Amino acid sequence: MQGRELRGELDAFLAETEQGLRAFRRDLHRHPELAFAEYRTTRLIAERLTAAGLHPSVLPRGTGLTCEVGSGDGPTIALRADIDALPLQDEKEVAYRSTVPGACHACGHDVHTAILLGTTLFLAQQADAGLLPGRVRLIFQPAEELPGGALEVMAHGGISGVDRIFGLHCDPRVDVGHVGLKTGPITSACDKLAIRVSGPGGHTARPHLTADLVFALAKILTELPAALSRRIDPRSSLSLVWGRVEAGSAANAIPDGGLAEGTVRCLDENAWHAAPDLIKGLLESVAGAYGVEATMEYSRGVPPVVNDEVSVQMFAEAAARALGDGSVVPTQQSLGGEDFAWYLESIPGAFARLGTRSPETDVTYDIHQGTFDVDERCIGVGVRLMAHTALTALWEGKRVSEVSEEHPLAELF
Incomplete structure (x- = not known):
């Protein structure tokens, strides 16, 4: 699908769903669950996916799930979001403040989850219309903060058969509408x-x-x-x-x-x-x-998250199509840890930083603090980015596969 047509499809989709995705994020924010205790969160995600005609598969512990969209012989790529909260007190005075003492979505995982839910629903529509040149596996991962949830996903075949994987994380230092990308090590x-x-x-x-x-x-x-x-x-x-x-x-x-x-x-x-x-x-x-x-x-x-150069380029191309020129900004290496790294030890992929700071204010929130919050426009931005990234990776994977079949020795020259 041409970039202009896809943008139009996403405009129509988000016009109908974006407010609902924001409400879903706020519900998760009010009811945070810690690592490997995300039973309610998992149930809500599964209910939304099932209502859309999809078939989510809950992990054996009962927290976290995977869901596949699309069919056929094309490539398979994965998109991942983490769903757990932090053991921190929510210190914000907002209507969606955490109702669970000592637990808070202070790292933006509620945002990641809402973005991946929206992306899943959009890609399912594309698959129904015959516009998905392969498969997309959606990973709603538990226990990133422990860490260990990524290993749980992998132990139960979560990335089996996947050619490439993508993920993102809220970055309160970057304005909403922008994406931070870096080739090579991005976390520690x-x-x-x-x-x-x-x-x-x-x-x-x-x-x-x-x-x-x-x-x-x-x-x-x-x-x-x-x-x-x-x-x-x-x-x-x-x-x-x-x-x-x-x-x-x-x-x-x-x-x-x-x-x-x-x-x-x-x-x-x-x-x-x-x-x-x-x-x-x-x-x-x-x-x-x-x-x-x-x-x-x-x-x-x-281990460190080490971004694959080809995958970063796919992210960059998708961001330009989805968000416009100038939307990609450089990002620094961080000494923070992120268990997305376990996936990248097995398959190529990339991890992006999604801008969540509101340019209209002088307030900059930081992750892992009880005051952390986001400009919720980042949810729609995230859906656009991840949908474009999934389709960019699928079409490129399909093109490479077809070239290899026609010219088996092409990669040698």
Whole structure:
């Protein structure tokens, strides 16, 4: 379908549905559910899809679902939205303020969900009209904030047979109507590290007769990050930052135990895979020099989201068609984590940042704060973007497939 015709189709669709999608988002905002407890959210999504004649498949835990639109032998692409909320108190004074104490959609997942619901319904209309050159799998994913929901989707075949995947996230630093794109790493790996140090303890008057545990712990705190900066390519942006340190209870007693906890963040996948063994070796070296025993508990979080160049170009072309020239803006790398990364370890795809800031005000909300809110015009913008992206990826995938069938060796030249 030509871009002009598709824009007209979307104009007509959103004229009928956009207010309903905003109301759906507000309902989710009033009733947030935490990771792997999104039963009501899942039920509401499934009811909307079923009413449209679709056949959603709820994941085995009962939270999150997938739904396929289209048929035939063309390519299959996936679109993903996360549906869980954060364990934060909603601090906004709005009619749709959270009614659940200690839970809030402070990261925009209610917006993501409403956008994907609208995109699904529009693509279903296109499929009924015979205008979908392949299949689109819609993933309403639970537990992104845990994280782990992406692994749950994958474990139950959520991306089986998918050629390419796309997702987006609210960005309160970007004006509504704009999309932030970046090729390569766009978010960071994020792991947790806990180090326990032990020794015999003793009197501070005689540190030479024991192991000076606090001094050794201080050396670990300073030398591990310093050594990592010389053992890992600085372009990987590997960062070890401590957030908690505990040792001792008296000024004149050398303690027999201590604890340090922090996070390891990294923009390079190879460096992320190498980090645990490297940190363990450095830890043993530093601890051994001061006669203390050190153990490490390394908890994997998520890998970095690394955007595929071809997929980013598809996003950019779709944004230009859907939103006009100048709608794509550059975006910076973030050291925040995002479990969309798990999908991209298996299949190519891209993750975009959707502008949610209202240009008419001077207020800029930030995610993961109880005051976070969006300019709801971003919902219609998101539907336009994701619908155009899905069709761009399908038509391009179909074209490549046809060229390969006609000229099997074409890709070699």
